[in-house]
Amino acid sequence: MVEFKKIDGRSNGYWLICAIFFVLMMWGFYAWYLQLVYGHCVTGLSQRVPWGFGTAAICYTIGASAGSLIVSALSGVFGKTEFKFFSRSACVFALATIVAAMLSIMQDIGNPENALNVLMHYNPTSVFSWNSFLYSSYFVIGFVYLMAQFGEKHRITKALAVLAVAWAVLVHSGTGGIVGFVYSTDLYHSSLTIPMFIVSAIVSGLGLLIPMWLLTFKWTNRPLDRNLMWVLAKIMGALTILLLYCFAAEALDTAYVPGNAGAIHMALFDFRYPYAWDFWVIQVGGCLLTVLILLTPWGKTDWGMGIAGFIVAIAVYGERYSLITPGLGYPKDLVPGMIFRPFWIVPYYPSWVEYAEIIGLMSMACLVYCIGLKIFAILPERGEVEE
Amino acid sequence: MVEIEKNGDYVKVEQKFTSWRDLLKPVTEKDFKPGFYHYPILKRDAEQLGIPYRDWDPLEPDWKLPEGWKETFLNKFKELLEKNRQFKLFMDICVRCGACADKCHYYIGTGDPKNMPVARAELLRSIYRRYFTKVGKIFGEWAGARELTEDVIKELYYYLYQCSLCRRCSAFCPYGIDTADIVWRGREMLQSIGTVQRFSYISIAACARTGNHLGLLPGGVAGALQSVAEDVYDITGVEIEVPINKKGADILFVAPSADYFATPHWYVCMGYLMLFHELEERYGFSYTWSTYASEGGNFGTFASYELAQKLSHKIYEEAERLGVKWILGGECGHMWRDKHQFMATMNPPPKTLEDPVSPITGTYFENAAEAKIVHIAEFVADLIEHKKINLDKSRNDHWKVTFHDSCNPARGMGLYEEPRYVIKNVCNYFYEMPEHSIREKTYCCGSGGGLLADEVMELRMRGGMPRAMALKHVHKRYGVNYLCTICAIDKAAFPTLFEFWKLPVEVGGMMELVGNALIMSDEEQERELDLRGNPLKKSEE
């Protein structure tokens, strides 16, 4: 029987962490306010590259949420009691990040009330419309799943865990579908994108949750079974290797098409533009570094696991960026013969506003997690199985 | 409906629900369940205290209420409304949100809807509306008002003595409506027509006569303390001289009389004597007991304002007569509600008392500056912090301790951390009970507020169920075998309660643990037994 207990939450350290997250969140909201007042010109977006950090943030937060929910449901789906330790806190984090995702959609739109168009003029053939339905229902399912856990209704929790995993996969496949289905851009339209999104979701979810749990248990003086964390870290590492394999497969597949040569050259090898840097250093480099860390003996320690997780969390963000923006940066041949200005490569450098927005949103999710620890019993009293 | 395991059997706990109309219909003697109603007051107590008396039986239909009882009752109601702003307020502002409903341990244990704090208050509120508000006079039942009939008095007698005045409901109410205060006023009104219970008044009358609830005469008090000292000698080999009625002592010590009479309070008394003797030996600490002020408790706080005032007067009177500087109080629950919130208002402190400064550490007890009475837990915590006494925690290793916050120190005083600080410094194994059953949400033992009578045993056992179940949780999880409580009624109620609910947990006080751990400077041999006579772990090796 896992006992969940609220944290005391009265130490100076706790208030300091909450304060830091709060300030970062306010900074993010201030950046959004500037964007609302002055328009998208405060960002690095342009007519050629209308999707940038904002969209990457959407995909990232949805991925983190889906990944967290899948991790949360591990105990229900696989029946392993050890994983029950994390069910509630991962679920709370999942719900917080999906709210962050919805907010980042609002951010990206520019006129948030346009979001109501989805309700008023629903277009059933658009991937976005499917997604809007999926995200809302995902929140409801996640919320009911959390309520079932608080109500200690074990059978319903198990059933909902399976449903939650299925829905999380569906949700994030839908997000991947945005990029994967579109065929007008050279670097989009890969069927591998959708399963890769799921893998990245779990990787980024674990990448964020592992350091969060290590720090939470350490700072609340509660025992945590390190072997359990290592199991999670191994899953994360294995999936990162799979992710690297997917990157290679996708890049080769796209590069094989002769017509894509120019686009691929820009995206992967032209170091005058940020896209290549992001791909090799942040995305591939980050994943490789994570795997390397986990292969060394240092990787088994708290610091090793935590840093590996954090690096891969950032690497996956880089992956979202490189999925979305290079395709837009390269000039498009939409209609043969038509010149779609500007017919040159447009680099995309995100501005501080966009950095602030994503950091603010992730801080909001972390703040919700911290407050949740105190006012709800979501952290187990002991993170280890008792004899 | 659930069945909860008790000793040898199961107890069915079922929640019953009625309609609002039925809630207004009074419960009469036909529905009185044995084990839930009190016996009526005895003649000698009524006469001593000036309460109208007649011979009556709660199970008879005719309660022989005195002439003009309705007028007397309503006049008393009016007088209490005029004199007590909070009473008037609580009659008016309940919004029936139901937050208090499942907070009362008697409701949880019995399932009787009229034990919900909101419904208990409605018993009086319905009368208030009928006679003191225009809407109630005009609309009657539809406004939730009802006539004051004999049956209503019967219902009041039945339910006003099913509340232990623990104030748990008041912690959850958005406006802090204090059902304990309402019940206290209701009991005062019943007292005006002599329809009161027996148990508290026996003790009140005894205390008004002899200075303590037990009715012990001065020789009896002295003899009891002598026995305690003898038991201390048996365990420690130290001969302790117990000062009684000593003029010129620095501090007057007042403890509940149960401490030198009943078990497991006895061990706490041993702890007191040992600690004070040690302080006397090392620092010249000077204190005294008093046979006149031989009762810290105050059952008058369960009956009426005047009776509460009557019983707490002697503390300050004695403090002034003996010329002490300030007063130290022992381990008792409702005593501290009385001493913290009532005593100094009802009986103004004498000018001869000084600001309470610990003679050993020099700490100024700022929070007791005007009332000049300090809790033993505050005093001992201060001593421990300044390392003025030597403690050996391992002597309490055979106890896995949990702490029960008694109602009144918790919700009437705010004494949470001091006893925990002391306990954590005198024993190695301490575990807290589940969060919703401790601190401000603590559950009553079920026997407070004048309900420690044998005739309401089933009510007490059911009322104590939530506390027992919370203890069961830590008993199963951590092997807790000692429940520490700083209330005398708790110590009397819990042994029976835990036996009923099949919990092999010992009950004891904080000072017993301190006494166990205390290394006395004039103790010649290694301590081999704890204060109960159990061998300590070390000596078993």
Place this chain on the structure above:
Amino acid sequence: MSLVYLKLFIADVLPYIAGAIFIVGTINRVINWAKSPVPLKIPTTCGQQKSLPFIRRTWEDRLDSPYTMWETIGRMIVEVFLFRSLFRNTRYWLDKQKGVDTRWLWLFALLFHYSMLIILLRHLRFFANPVPGFLSIINALDGQPAYVPALYITGILALVALFWLWARRILCSRERNISYPADHLILALVAGILITGNLMRYFFKVDLYAVKEVALGIVSFHPASAAVVNQIGWIFFVHLSLVCITVAYLPFSKVMHFAGVFFSPTRNMPNDNRAHVHINPWNPPYHGITWQEYYEMYKDQLDEIAENGYKVKPEV
């Protein structure tokens, strides 16, 4: 013809009657409470008292068991604006014999009350010319401009929260037990007000210029004329009469808790009883024995203790 007189009555006369009843009734109630003295200082201490310096007392304890005037004010603020006590609410699971947090009542009560507050503030635009600046901020935050007229979230939220609270009162057996007709009546009245208000805004629209003239007329004691009143649709008068009936009913109902909460001694008094003794204005004189009488009753036993030097020793 007679309809105009009814409309005139509702628009020009009823608000004054209702307002007068409300003001006189509330003042009456409050004075009635204030007249009675507070004999004892009885705060319900839900946190650690002020004690020795090394005893942990966090800011939460300060707000739950206040020691100074400011801490008490803080406690009242947290109670009135954040419904602190409801946040503490728990439910006892009889089958598992344990208590769990339950914050739904807190959430919906808070939503309802804050929505009502914002709705009331929004209505100020009818009673002031020119419209105060802060109201446009409320409109910007509350109104959903994608709709015309802008969809006010609080209008919907208040209704949702009210129905949730009402459903709780009807569906939960414990609540149904203790709900009197008066409780349902006030909920019905407020529901009527909210529903007619929403209907009036989105479906059965009324001439708002005329409404503002009526409103300005009420506060400036220039009752609107029949011509103005005739321009307004019937639903406005339903809304206004419900409002007037509710406002007039308030002093007689439990809704007086809005004033009563400030007088409650279990919340508005600091927990410093032993440090600052409370004086009871009507404290009666002591009736009981004195030490001298006690001594007379038990003289021989007390003298025996005195002879032993005011102490007892164990007999070993």
